[in-house]
Amino acid sequence: MKKVTEGLKAIAETVALCRPEVISAYPITPQTHIVEELSVIVANGKLKCEFINVESEFAAASVVLGASVAGVRAYSATSSQGLLLMAEVLFNMAGMRLPVVITDANRAVSAPINIWNDWQDTLAIRDAGLIHLFAEDNQEACDMHLQAFKIAEDHEVMLPVMVNLDGFILTHAFDPIEFPEQALVDKYLPKYVPMEKLDVKNPLSFGLMGGPDRYLETRYAMAETMKTCPAVIRKAAQDFNKMFGRNYGELIEEYKMEDAEIVLVSMGSIISSMKDVADDLRAAGKKVGVLKIRCYRPFPVQDVIKSLCGKKKAIILEKALSIGGVGILTADIKAALYGQKNVPEISDFILGLGGRDIRISDIKAIVALAEKANLKGEFYGLDPKLVEEMDK
Amino acid sequence: MSTVKVFNAGHTACSGCGLSLAARLVMEAAGPNVIVSNSTGCLEVFTTRSPQTAWGVPWVHSLFENSGALATGIVAALKMQGKENEARVMAFGGDGSTADIGFGIISGMWERGDDVLYVCFDNEAYMNTGIQRSGLTPFLGATSTSPAGSVTGGNQKQKKNIPMIAAAHGVKYVATACVGYQRDLQNKIKKALAIKGPKYVQILATCPLGWGNDSSLTIQMGKLAVETGLFPLFEVEEGKITNVMNVAKPKPVEEYLKLQTRFRHIVKNPEEVAKVQAIADANFKRYTKDKVLF
Incomplete structure (x- = not known):
């Protein structure tokens, strides 16, 4: 169904179709409408999800990290200063191989304080180990979220994915958006199956210290995944095109x-x-x-x-x-x-x-x-x- | 009885470590059906040098300052999986993580009312990085960043009162405990875990390395901290003090101070010792049974 929707609200509605089980985010311009809209969707019972209000973006990223390591699909959104406040958690999330999806409404970084668009925020954390996708328009930004979860949760990948869209230029623009059918989304993006999780029936330790004898290999493994995950990213785009008939290229x-x-x-x-x-x-x-x-x-x-x-x-x-x-x-x-x-x-x-x-x-x-x-x-x-x- | 131990030997804590003892006592009281979120610090480092782990329960470490927020996410995830009755969730932090760098996170968790038992293992300084002052370092205690200098001698601030801050948040159960009173400690953990909602237990854990006491005195140091009044043991339930450990004959603080090199610079100075004694005396007056706090 096609309807004229603001970019951020369209993303919120699309994220809801992806059935995240835990959402935590903090308001920041120009991202705020995503978190507002998702809170409304959850409050109205349209999405079965734990929506958690927090005191900072650092907390938001930490809450979704905790939820992800406990085995559920988790989502957050942020921008600019908020992303930088998340930075420490994002490096950790990637190192722990947790497939969280985060939307970044790309915005300049202070000083001078400026709420408008550029890419300084996301590029400042380019080395964290997240996959970074950039959307050209709001339809692609919406569709990219389905692909982002699919890529992140692929057992060959298991890395967080950041979906980037330009603040205000896209986030606050009203466009005719084609929303996919829930049944098709469920087919494209089945329920998340974690490889391991916090579970009293199988007690494992996560986030162990890696000394000089192990750290190098751990980081190498991430770098290797980044080399092999293009195949997964390509397939996610191709499968999306087959199922929904929209193609934005691959990498x-x-x-x-x-x-x-x-x-x-x-x-x-x-x-x-x-x-x-x-x-x-x-x-x-x-x-x-x-x-x-x-x-x-x-x-x-x-x-x-x-x-x-x-x-x-x-x-x-x-x-x-x-x-x-x-x-x-x-x-x-x-x-x-x-x-x-x-x-x-x-x-x-x-x-x-x-x-x-x-x-x-x-x-x-x-x-x-x-x-x-x-x-x-x-x-x-x-x-x-x-x-x-x-x-x- | 499970054959899997919840907290195993073979970790790399120092001899006489009060923290490892406290952690074992907490875990044995909690049993196997818990999930632990652990901040960066001594406990995390000495129990989980990859690929080894001392933990027999599901355990996760992320960062220095976010074990509380992780616990929130874990509780939410369990709820979404219909497993909220399968495991109780605990968040662990040291004194620096709790009172300083992670303080905002903990306040957020309490304000939300999340069903988490937060345990602060309070060894009164940043021991993992080499004994720097934290918000819970005691008054006049010398650390590597509050040294016994010729002008100022030791930490010039009193311990931040996290239990009262917790109680002011409406935390349902707040308690202090220490390694000197092990049954009391374990009873408090069991009691806390039976309560739905936010709980806070602060455990004074002797650190022979940081405090400069003989490593054979771990238990005795805990007892003396309580008997002098410097670390009162109490419980706060729904804003009211419901229990205070009775100290029939308080001991002078000097008996506690003189056993630790961190107080070496003040033990021969009666004026300075009197200042510490005043804190102990005030504690005995402040923490009384049935006192309504909030």
Whole structure:
């Protein structure tokens, strides 16, 4: 059934269809409507679930960790400062191999305090061991939650999955959303079967100390899972497409890439604008394509090599930065391409931080800039007056 | 009687460790049908060096400050699985985890009224990291971060009163216990586990390494802490003190202080000892049977 729904409410309704048994979350803009809507769904008896109000995101992540190790499907949602407050728990959750799904409404990180969109929050915890998926639009964000639980709970994976969607741009946008039938969701996503759990009939210890003699191998096992889980992620997307008839790509999505000479690369909602730019520029005779990174961790190294090698130019658009380093997505892409043949020229731009608008005209201007010169870590859209003022 | 022990020997605690004794007493009182969520600290480290474990019950450790929130999640998960009557849930934390870094988590758990017995193993400092001061380090006790300096001698603050804070949350059952009184300790654990809702038991656990007492005096230190009035044993039920361990003839605090190097800097200073004595005297007046607290 299709109905016009706000992004966050649509996600809440979709998460409810996934039948999580324990939900714990804490309010933070722009995530709050998810936790509000889920509390209403549970309060009205539409989802049999323990909804637990907590005193912080740290507690929320810890509650769902406890629920997961006790053997049930668990869910949380957060954003920005809240995600950073969860950070310690998230590293632990991944290390304990617990398949919790967490939604992150991507938002800038303070200071200055800013509630608007960029990716700084999620990329700050990219090394925690979670699988990071990025949604392009609200339908994909909803559908991605079904896939996220399926991927996380696969016994070949057993890692938490974070579904990322751009704050406000997607979270607060009203779109016609196709909600799947409960019976089909149940078929795609059967009840969670833990491999081990806290159980008095089979008393096991979880979260043991791993000394210098064991820690390395434990972390190696996580890294190995990240190498093998792309197969599970691909299958989750393919099975979803078969059952629900919607396809967003697997680890990446390619748009008009076959004969492309210039490739725009990014993640999240900006991809839609980039596709429009590709269409417009193609009409003007430029062979432009778009590479969407749908799965950021594990980073789809082989897909990126296949997609970009042989192209003339790649233009990477980043909505976060590693201050004192290089663009975060850019570093991943360059690392993937190093040593390959026919590597394209790469320009990368930092833009849109803290919710600064990115218009179609901006992306076209960026293409024009990159055609003139290879630009590295170029801040796009700076206000020269403000820059001068802050310089003082 | 189960053949599986709930808390097994072979762990790596120090000799004379009051914490390992307290944990064993708690576990034997609790029996096999419990799930334990354990904060980071000595107890976690000396019982679970992978791949070994001392625990014969389902046990989980996540972080330093979240055993309470984990317990909440476990209770919720059991309920969703229809197994809420299959296991009682306990959360363990040390004094630092309980009074300091995990304090907000515990307050949240109590406010929600979760059906968890929270046990604080109070050895009065961050022993696992090398005897640093915590919110439960006693007044004037020397630690590696509240040293016996030439200007200030030892910890300048009194112990944070977590039992009263628990009682103020409406925690249904609050008790203090110590390794000096083992039957009392076990009775309190059994009583707590029979109650639905939030429970808090704080157990004073001698740490020979951190306190600087002879490791043969673990039990005696516990007894002396109670007999001097420095660690009163009591129970609070529904906001009322229902039981206080009677100390017929209180001992001077000096008898307790002089056995520990952490108080070495004050035992020869009558003025400083008098300050500690005043705390003990006040405790005897404060904790009286049938007193309505909240």
